[in-house]
Amino acid sequence: MATLLKIDSSPMGEHSISRKLTTHFAASWRKAHPGGAVVSRDLTTTNLPVVNGFWVGAAYTPEDARGLEQRETLAVSDALIAELKLADEYVFGVPMHNFSIPSTLKLWIDQVARAGKTFSFGADGPKGLLTGKKATLLVASGGVYEHGSAMASLNFVTPYLRAVFGFLGVTDVTIIAAEGTAQLMSGQVDPQSFLAPSLEKVQSHASL
Numbered sequence: 001m002a003t004l005l006k007i008d009s010s011p012m013g014e015h016s017i018s019r020k021l022t023t024h025f026a027a028s029w030r031k032a033h034p035g036g037a038v039v040s041r042d043l044t045t046t047n048l049p050v051v052n053g054f055w056v057g058a059a060y061t062p063e064d065a066r067g068l069e070q071r072e073t074l075a076v077s078d079a080l081i082a083e084l085k086l087a088d089e090y091v092f093g094v095p096m097h098n099f100s101i102p103s104t105l106k107l108w109i110d111q112v113a114r115a116g117k118t119f120s121f122g123a124d125g126p127k128g129l130l131t132g133k134k135a136t137l138l139v140a141s142g143g144v145y146e147h148g149s150a151m152a153s154l155n156f157v158t159p160y161l162r163a164v165f166g167f168l169g170v171t172d173v174t175i176i177a178a179e180g181t182a183q184l185m186s187g188q189v190d191p192q193s194f195l196a197p198s199l200e201k202v203q204s205h206a207s208l
């Protein structure tokens with residue numbers, strides 16, 4: 001049975017564009033994968049501790065030598081990594097915040113990037129361990145950062161996420177961007193017509 005892991009990080013609830021896109025992705029994916037399971041993870045309601053020295057010490061202590069407090073400290077990380085390993089496919093809703101990703105998504109990355117679990121170091125350097133997975137990133141931004149535009153160099157969302165996922169072994173990454181959402185705030189643009197092209201792209205990609 002195929003499993004899709006849907007991860008949202010927008011704090012904007014029902015007003016969120018990226019959440020509209022991930023919801024549409026999951027609905028389209030379900031139709032294309034009868035019997036498949038969708039696991040939802042909302043990073044705005046997940047306890048995501050900041051990585052500190054104790055966490056790092058625990059992560060680099062061999063598993064069978066960890067004490068109770070070390071095991072408890074790594075419990076969130078273990079659970080989030082288990083979700084990643086279980087799923088065949090991932091869809092992320094990513095709002096651009098200050099030219100980068102939301103802080104909750106960064107906290108999540110810090111919890112799941114773990115030596116020996118999601119990457120390893122060998123003679124040939126680092127090796128991602130999340131192989132055979134497919135990720136779709138649905139990115140919403142107030143401004144427009146398309147390739148070749150004046151703003152393109154300020155987009156730290158997609159290059160960063162491609163680098164992180166590549167490091168973890170996820171190389172099949174598709175990005176669908178809904179750019180210029182600030183126009184919706186001004187009320188000059190009809191929300192349905194604005195979203196229609198992104199929803200269409202999301203639907204056809206989720207149905208593959």
Ligand SMILES: Cc1cc2nc3c(=O)[nH]c(=O)nc-3n(C[C@H](O)[C@H](O)[C@H](O)COP(=O)(O)O)c2cc1C
Nearest residue numbers: 010016017018095096097098099140141142143181
């Ligand atoms: C805290 C915060 C920071 C933002 N920073 C940027 C930014 O740097 N560049 C940009 O184009 N839009 C920025 N925006 C606008 C969001 O990218 C835009 O509202 C987008 O639709 C967010 O996705 P969402 O609707 O799923 O929350 C910011 C919004 C918030 C709330």
